[in-house]
Amino acid sequence: MTEKKITTKVRVYSYNELTEEQKNLVDLAREATTHAYSPYSNFKVGAALKLDNGEIFIGANQENAAFAGICGERAALYAAGAKFPGIPVKAVAITSFTRGEFVVEPTAPCGVCRQAFLEFEKNGHPIELILAGKEKIYILDSFQATMPLSFTDF
Ligand SMILES: [Zn+2]
Numbered sequence: 001m002t003e004k005k006i007t008t009k010v011r012v013y014s015y016n017e018l019t020e021e022q023k024n025l026v027d028l029a030r031e032a033t034t035h036a037y038s039p040y041s042n043f044k045v046g047a048a049l050k051l052d053n054g055e056i057f058i059g060a061n062q063e064n065a066a067f068a069g070i071c072g073e074r075a076a077l078y079a080a081g082a083k084f085p086g087i088p089v090k091a092v093a094i095t096s097f098t099r100g101e102f103v104v105e106p107t108a109p110c111g112v113c114r115q116a117f118l119e120f121e122k123n124g125h126p127i128e129l130i131l132a133g134k135e136k137i138y139i140l141d142s143f144q145a146t147m148p149l150s151f152t153d154f
Pocket of ligand 1: 071072074109110111112113114
């Protein structure tokens with residue numbers, strides 16, 4: 001038996017340490033939380049992503065009584081893919097708002113969203129992942145970093 005060690009590098013920033021482009025995505029993601037429809041979870045997720053062509057898309061989680069809603073970041077991703085198919089995603093910022101304030105610890109995307117974004121990285125275009133908490137901002141270089149044993153053999 002051998003062991004395989006898997007590590008993921010997460011850089012932790014404050015808002016003021018971000019680039020202007022990163023700040024803009026975080027600002028838009030925070031604003032997008034106000035567009036969430038989340039009467040069941042009361043957990044509002046906002047996302048903002050930027051494509052390589054400069055276009056920006058926002059998304060917010062949308063729930064329903066059948067519990068078949070969609071996460072905020074995936075809503076943004078699919079809107080971008082529908083309007084600009086094949087254009088790589090450069091970066092995405094995600095944040096969450098609940099109980100009257102933005103979450104303290106940055107919220108990581110669910111497994112379905114990780115898989116969805118991972119497939120947009122397949123052509124060698126890593127997507128910068130910016131996870132914004134109330135004060136701390138986590139940045140990962142790619143979605144592959146969130147799924148080291150991912151399902152990509154297709
Ligand atoms: Zn998700």
